[in-house]
Amino acid sequence: MTETAPPPAQPRNPLHGLTLEAILTALVEEYGWAGLDERIPLRCFAFEPSIKSSLKLLRKTPWAREKVEGLYLFMLRERQRNSRRP
Secondary structure, eight states, rough: OOOOOOOOOOTTTTTTOOOOOHHHHHHHHHHHHHHHHHHHOOOHSSSSHHEEEEEEEEHHHHHHHHHHHHHHHHHHHHHHHHHHOO
């Protein structure tokens, strides 16, 4: 039996080690469901939104997941930028 090497560490990837649920939860806390729907118009954010229903869609829809991950990275950059201001 051959051993597989562990995946390489990704110290510069802010998404590494985060679950999609953690990313979505942070975005809902930051923007709320209405704010998420304004930024990424998805039915799961607009009508009876929930973490569970949104995760179901995002796991099946790669383009939507990429948009959510992109918004999360944008949120992190904005927080960092705002923390540098006096």
